[in-house]
Amino acid sequence: MTSITTTNTIDVVSYCRVSSHGQGESGLGLEAQREYIARAAQQNGWNIVGEFVDVVSGKLAIEDRPEGKRALTACKELGAQLVVAKLDRLSRDVEHIAGLMKRVDFKVATMPRAQTLELHLFAALAQQEREFIANRTKEALAALQKRADGGDVQSIDKIARRSEALEKGRTDANRTKASEAVQDRVNSWQESVRDPIDLCIRRGGRTLQQVADCLNSKGITTSRGGQWSSMQVSRVMKNLTLHFPAKDAAV
Missing domain, CATH: 3.40.50.1390 (Resolvase, N-terminal catalytic domain)
Structure with a gap:
């Protein structure tokens, strides 16, 4: 080299x-x-x-x-x-x-x-951020279950799909494992798109749609294998606490 x-x-x-x-x-x-x-x-x-x-x-x-x-x-x-x-x-x-x-x-x-002290501080903050993300994921799953219990058709459908693999043994232990498995998959997928989203912003993406277009042009798909929309970008950026530069507005 x-x-x-x-x-x-x-x-x-x-x-x-x-x-x-x-x-x-x-x-x-x-x-x-x-x-x-x-x-x-x-x-x-x-x-x-x-x-x-x-x-x-x-x-x-x-x-x-x-x-x-x-x-x-x-x-x-x-x-x-x-x-x-x-x-x-x-x-x-x-x-x-x-x-x-x-x-x-x-x-x-x-x-x-x-410098060394700054890196140590960043490491501590990153660990705290991951704990916040995990807690937010748990809260989101709980809210989804609550809406399903209230009769929301879409939420019921989502819960059903996520629980399909455990239909034959629906004990409390299985439900806990299912919830943990969903949380792990959500966290893992979101972390997998953190860097691509960050790079799209660093390359000049200043709106949600520009970031969506950037991801689509690189062949990076959503969790369901589809194209990105501005709303999907907004949701994932919020969960990952990613932001546009302060002087720019994301619309």
Whole structure:
């Protein structure tokens, strides 16, 4: 790979992580991470000397992941810093981030000038945000069930589809498992489109419809495999707490 010839050039090792084999094979999420890193490298004079990609849960510490361990070794051998697209690609656990800070210098492409204290703070805020998202999902499911109990036809249909797999054993335990499974699928899918939506905004999308058009042009579908509308974008951005730049209005 060609080095960037500036006096401030530093060598970095690129590390990407996706959570499932489906994401790894399709490139969903991985393409966005590479774009984040490539753009940050170009803008900040970083020379990418290696790339490592893991298909593994973020619950594991990076040193316990096959490619993560290799990435750390490469940083040590090459005297390079580790770079990730976003902080949660390293870990979703604040303790893991804090431990990593003691062993290796690393950079985050979406906030390239952040220092150690700032990164630790961002990690803590990200963990809190994920807890908020999980709580909102639970509340949304409870509201959907309430509307279904009140006779709302669409809500009844949605509840029926989500419970279809458990029709033969509808115990309280099964209902709890069904609710947890739905929540996990919702959270997982929403996280899979976080980076594509964020990139559409960074590329100049300033309205909900522009973001929808951007997603559709990239072949990224909704959870049901359809085309995006402005309303669907609005709903997902709200759940993920994604926002347009303050000076712009999303209409």
